[in-house]
Amino acid sequence: MTAEIAVISGKGGTGKTTFSAAFAALANGIVIADCDVDAPDMHILLQPHTKQTMEFKSSKVASINQELCTQCGVCHDNCRFDAANPPEINAIACEGCGVCAYLCPEEAISMDNRVSGMLYYSETRFGPMSHAKLLPGEGNSGKLVTDVRRQAQEMAKERNLDRILIDGSPGIGCPVIATVTGISIGIIVTEPTMSGIHDMERVAGLLDKFGVSGAVIINKYDLNVENTQQIEEYCQENGLYLLGRVAFDSIMTESMVAAKTLPEFAPSHEITGFVRKMWSAIEEILLQEKKEKV
Numbered sequence: 001m002t003a004e005i006a007v008i009s010g011k012g013g014t015g016k017t018t019f020s021a022a023f024a025a026l027a028n029g030i031v032i033a034d035c036d037v038d039a040p041d042m043h044i045l046l047q048p049h050t051k052q053t054m055e056f057k058s059s060k061v062a063s064i065n066q067e068l069c070t071q072c073g074v075c076h077d078n079c080r081f082d083a084a085n086p087p088e089i090n091a092i093a094c095e096g097c098g099v100c101a102y103l104c105p106e107e108a109i110s111m112d113n114r115v116s117g118m119l120y121y122s123e124t125r126f127g128p129m130s131h132a133k134l135l136p137g138e139g140n141s142g143k144l145v146t147d148v149r150r151q152a153q154e155m156a157k158e159r160n161l162d163r164i165l166i167d168g169s170p171g172i173g174c175p176v177i178a179t180v181t182g183i184s185i186g187i188i189v190t191e192p193t194m195s196g197i198h199d200m201e202r203v204a205g206l207l208d209k210f211g212v213s214g215a216v217i218i219n220k221y222d223l224n225v226e227n228t229q230q231i232e233e234y235c236q237e238n239g240l241y242l243l244g245r246v247a248f249d250s251i252m253t254e255s256m257v258a259a260k261t262l263p264e265f266a267p268s269h270e271i272t273g274f275v276r277k278m279w280s281a282i283e284e285i286l287l288q289e290k291k292e293k294v
């Protein structure tokens with residue numbers, strides 16, 4: 001069975017993608033899935049070579065057949081988004097609700113599929129990568145995340161790889177719910193600030209609701225040692241694995257700027273050593289949980 005490991009964070013800017021990319025480099029053959037479809041950034045570090053691009057169509061847009069339209073104005077009067085201006089539809093303002101098509105006495109309006117984003121099948125130096133980009137202003141990010149995961153699962157089958165590493169989106173909204181449903185383990189990257197703790201607790205609660213094991217990495221732990229202790233206590237009290245703490249270090253930013261993962265940019269650095277230990281611990285947890293399920 002394929003293990004799905006999702007790196008998530010209650011809030012943005014905690015270092016989630018830096019850790020995800022480092023784990024991808026250490027995994028020795030893995031499928032990578034970037035499920036942060038609103039603001040994907042794994043591709044910046046992994047520089048994938050895209051083999052296939054597919055349109056993601058999940059919403060509708062109205063269009064008027066000008067030969068049938070009598071300019072009666074019914075569509076204009078009933079469009080709550082001010083998008084129907086016969087004989088034209090403002091495609092950007094149109095929310096695809098279909099009211100105009102329903103009311104048009106001439107049946108002059110059709111509802112067409114709208115391209116809401118792109119889904120990519122790519123190759124990286126660490127393994128195949130499934131990723132996507134939602135177009136500006138488009139919704140349904142949860143559905144696109146599901147497509148990214150489905151494609152990653154197909155890649156794993158094709159290549160006979162038994163692990164998928166997911167870079168999730170921040171927060172606890174629809175794309176995160178679509179990311180964590182049915183995964184093997186959620187790795188929460190947090191930092192010792194009040195908002196970091198609050199958001200970690202929320203995303204840990206989400207994992208709990210979905211019956212998914214959670215593990216925590218405390219990034220920049222030395223920013224506030226008291227808060228770090230509070231996070232560690234929370235992990236103990238709530239059955240979360242504590243993978244470790246990493247001090248603030250400019251090496252993280254420097255590796256990002258160089259578009260390299262930590263193990264590539266600074267293989268002998270102390271932080272890379274910590275990340276290696278964390279990845280070993282994740283593999284150990286997966287093995288242990290697999291044994292317990294048998």
Ligand code: SF4
Pocket residue numbers: 064068069070071072073074075076086103104105106107108109
């Ligand atoms: S409701 Fe139909 S016929 Fe009337 S203006 Fe709109 S498109 Fe034209």
Ligand code: SF4
Pocket residue numbers: 061062078079080081082083084089093094095096097098099100101
């Ligand atoms: S589909 Fe809805 S939002 Fe779009 S033009 Fe028609 S009434 Fe307006």
